[in-house]
Amino acid sequence: MEEEIWVLPIAYFIANDLRKLATIADARKDNEINTTEEQEQDDISGYRGKAATSIQEVFKVCLNDRSGKPLVSPREANAKIQGVYFFACILFKIYLQLENISLFKHILRPMASLPQITNQSIETWPRTHRVMWMYYTGLFSFWNEDYKMVALI
Secondary structure: OOOOOOHHHHHHHHHHHHHHHHHHHHHHHHHHOOOOOOOOOOHHHOHHHHHHHHHHHHHHHHHOOOOOOOOOOOOOOOHHHHHHHHHHHHHHHHHHHOOOHHHHHHHHHHHOOOOOOOHHHHOOOOHHHHHHHHHHHHHHHHHOOOHHHHHHO
């Protein structure tokens, strides 16, 4: 009997909910702190930064999974790669909220070792995943003035 790996869809929901909760917690914390009081300026120390650190651990586990066992996903044959890209998009969303675009590089650099996404493989992904990936990579390419890449997306 082949072992089914069922964790990825659950991890999607947990990571997305963690991001939303961290955003709400940071907003409440900002409302409670008086603007005249001294406040930490380090974005990584907030709840969104802590959520990004946790999600990055899941991202690394997906990225470094060399088991060769396919993840159970009824619609996609490339679910592991899709999982890496999905968690990368959640991290991009957090980094954009933190206004720290330079952190995008820490996600894109290790992803260079993954097989390239083709239009055919990306068409098997859910539409929300495709839109997120194209949006954030296009945005990053635009900020880095890589207009050739922007035109391809």
